[in-house]
Amino acid sequence: MKLRRAKIISTGSYIPEKVVTNADLEKMVETSDEWISTRTGIKKRHIARDDEAASDLAYMASVRALEKGGISPDELDMIIVATITPDMLFPATACILQDRLGARKIPAFDLEAACSGFLYGLSVANQFISTGVYRTILVVAAEALSKIIDWEDRNTCVIFADGAGAAIVKASDDDSGIISCYLGADGSGANLVGVPAGGSRMPASVETVKQRQHYMKMKGNELFKRAIKIMVQAVDRTLKMGNLTYEDLDFFIPHQANIRIIQAVTKRINLPMEKVYINLHECGNMSAASIAVALDQALDEGKINKGDKVLLTSFGGGLTWASIIMEW
Ligand code: UT7
DSSP: OOOOOEEEEEEEEEOOSEEEEHHHHHTTSSOOHHHHHHHHOOOEEEEOOTTOOHHHHHHHHHHHHHHHHTOOGGGOOEEEEEOSSOSSSSSOHHHHHHHHHTOOSOOEEEEOOGGGHHHHHHHHHHHHHHTTSOSEEEEEEEEEGGGTOOTTOHHHHTTBOEEEEEEEEEEOSSSOEEEEEEEEEOGGGGGGEEOOSSSSSSOOOHHHHHTTTTSOEEOHHHHHHHHHHHHHHHHHHHHHHTTOOGGGOOEEEEOOSOHHHHHHHHHHTTOOGGGBOOOHHHHOBOTTHHHHHHHHHHHHTTOSOTTOEEEEEEEETTTEEEEEEEEO
8 A cells, every 4th residue: 555645734823812921920939030031941921811721722723724724624534632731531622622613523532642742643643644544634732731730839830831733634745744753652751740630540629629739740850851862862763764864854843841952952953043943932831732833833934945844843741752754
């Protein structure tokens, strides 16, 4: 069987209106604009309204991607929503989105791979498209992280933010499309970032709420130490799979966790910073949505041209990591 290449034909994104600046955070926890800017690169972030959940953000991003691609919701064959902040434990946010978009009774499911969720989603879509099983797949990464952040915990509240990005994936009729995908995980680092309560291990109780166990806990420094090494290894593996070298890369969209991580990875893979897209100064870390939103913004800004080899690389909770190279 001849495999077809899958390609992203359009993207869309949605960032909530409300902005929280570093100066706003200085009033909430013991921190400073100077600390946040120099340690993370973040200056501000966007936060969903009280009545906005992940499916609302996903819906807005999806409508924009569908419109830009000239695709009607009935043409979709599958919906994948990457999120760690689903509307509820179940049903899946993807099912809620399917109904709201008015799509057919196509498969719809959530995929939880934290910051690597969008790339895991693209990789799943790639398999279904390249084998010819489906023609058109919507991959959305939507995060309402502000809802699981402890606004009294300066380790996390200065970093995370809300937003959604969507991509329509179809079979390619030329050489453009996904060249290689590499995914990885290491559950021995599962304790480094997560929400302890609310699942079957520690069900919700008055005690868990009192102990703030429904909020995200993170050992940031431990993650930082692993992120650079793992992301560089992931890039190398993806290049090797695609028979490519660093010199072949035209544009790099890394996960937007920390400017120091991005700079270190970029240096190790020998790319100039002009080839790297950064939105974390304005958007913070939106977990799965970071790369999805950045891709849409980079395309809108004309930073990616036909024929460019674009590298997307993520690292996050799980631990999970992923790297994809596609020819635009
Ligand atoms: O999205 C994927 C998953 N997450 C990541 O990949 C996150 C990766 N990690 C990071 O980006 C960084 O580790 C952080 C930005 C989270 C933290 O930066 P760091 O340079 O690793 O700081 P640290 O945790 O080692 O803390 C250094 C100091 C500590 O004070 P002492 O013990 O040295 O007195 C912290 O208590 O900075 C303190 N600190 C803060 N100070 C002001 C921690 N958070 C803050 C804060 N404002 N918001």
